[in-house]
Amino acid sequence: MWRATIFTLFPSMFPGPLGVSLAGDALARNIFEINTYDIRAQGLGRHRAVDDTPAGGGPGMVIRADVLAAALDAGLAAADRRPRLMLSPRGPALTQARARALAAGEGVVLICGRFEGVDERVIEARNLEEISIGDYVLSGGEIAAMVVLDACVRLLPGVMGKEASGFEESFESGLLEYPQFTRPREWEGREIPPVLLSGDHARIKAWREAEALRVTRERRPDLIADVGKPR
Ligand code: SAH
Numbered sequence: 001m002w003r004a005t006i007f008t009l010f011p012s013m014f015p016g017p018l019g020v021s022l023a024g025d026a027l028a029r030n031i032f033e034i035n036t037y038d039i040r041a042q043g044l045g046r047h048r049a050v051d052d053t054p055a056g057g058g059p060g061m062v063i064r065a066d067v068l069a070a071a072l073d074a075g076l077a078a079a080d081r082r083p084r085l086m087l088s089p090r091g092p093a094l095t096q097a098r099a100r101a102l103a104a105g106e107g108v109v110l111i112c113g114r115f116e117g118v119d120e121r122v123i124e125a126r127n128l129e130e131i132s133i134g135d136y137v138l139s140g141g142e143i144a145a146m147v148v149l150d151a152c153v154r155l156l157p158g159v160m161g162k163e164a165s166g167f168e169e170s171f172e173s174g175l176l177e178y179p180q181f182t183r184p185r186e187w188e189g190r191e192i193p194p195v196l197l198s199g200d201h202a203r204i205k206a207w208r209e210a211e212a213l214r215v216t217r218e219r220r221p222d223l224i225a226d227v228g229k230p231r
Contacts, residue, residue: 001030001031001032001033002031002032002033002103002105002106002107002152002153002156003032003033003035003082003106003107004032004033004034004035004107004108004109004110004149005034005035005036005037005075005076005082005107005108005109005110006034006035006036006037006109006110006111006112006142006145007036007037007039007068007071007072007075007109007110007111007112008036008037008038008039008112008141008142008145009038009039009040009050009112009114009140010112010114010140010142011036011037011038013142013146014034014036014142014146015027015034016146017146017150018034018146018149018150018153022153022154022159022160023149023150023153023154023159025159026153026156026158026159029158031153031156031157031158031159032107032153032156034149037071037074037075038071039063039067039068039071041071041074042067042068042070042071042074043067044064044067049064049067050063050064050067050068051063051064051114051115052064054116058116059116060115060116061115061116062115062116062117062118062119063113063114063115063117063118063119064119065118065119065120065121065122065125068111068118068119068122068126069122069125069126072084072111072122072126076109080109081106082105082106082107082108082109083102083105083108083109083129084109084111084126084127084128084129085108085109085110085111085128085129085130085131085148086111086113086118086123086128086129086130086131086141087110087111087112087113087130087131087132087133087141087144087145087148088113088117088130088131088132088141089132089135089136089137089138090130090132091129091130091131091132092130092131092132093131093132093133093134093135094131094132094133094147094148094151095171096151096170096171096172098131099148099151099152099155100155102148102152103152103153103155103156108148108149108152110141110145110148110149111128111141112140112141112142112144112145113140113141114139114140114141131148132144133147133148171223173212173227174223174226174227174228174229175212175213175215175216175223175224175227176212176215176216176219176220176223177212177215178207178208178209178211178212178215179211179215181193181196185197193207195207
């Protein structure tokens with residue numbers, strides 16, 4: 001079973017949206033599991049404090065290195081070889097290729113920051129790899145962790161109805177996906193492109209490839225430059 005362990009100050013947020021639909025079914029079928037570890041369990045003193053003011057001054061609070069390290073040490077076996085990803089806007093952005101690599105492994109450890117982030121020393125000392133979900137700032141790592149998990153879980157064997165459907169999508173080929181249509185054949189005067197109703201699989205494939213290229217050129221020309229390069 002693919003295992004996710006989440007270090008968070010808000011364990012009740014999980015599985016959250018991962019408890020329904022595709023991911024929820026996979027969870028119920030034990031294709032993967034989510035365990036949470038409440039960082040506050042290692043908090044200090046009567047108030048179980050986990051954060052303190054930033055050294056050097058400035059706004060907000062920083063999660064303490066000793067508290068987060070104690071949580072990681074208590075919550076993970078020494079032999080645990082899963083990647084330890086710290087959600088952070090400073091990390092390289094998650095890609096489809098990374099999601100696929102993570103899904104192919106035994107699971108992932110996700111560490112969710114809050115406030116202004118975490119003390120730099122614990123990132124180094126516990127070998128945490130920073131990963132971002134995009135160039136904007138969230139209030140905490142939990143939703144970002146769900147994004148990473150959702151991207152991975154749908155790629156696990158047996159999760160998607162048709163095994164192949166993961167491979168034809170946006171980014172898998174380096175291109176965005178071609179337009180999709182379904183019944184009715186005509187809607188508000190708009191027709192489904194006739195080639196898709198022709199039954200000619202070679203022509204359909206060619207049309208889809210051309211459309212994927214057109215859409216990508218229009219919307220994400222930066223991706224075209226990367227087609228064929230290892231990602
Ligand atoms: N002061 C920090 C931002 C802290 S936001 C900075 O400027 O870099 C609080 C927490 O939300 C972070 O510790 C991180 O865990 C999470 N977070 C915010 N934006 C994120 C993003 N784009 N990707 C992944 N995690 C993010």
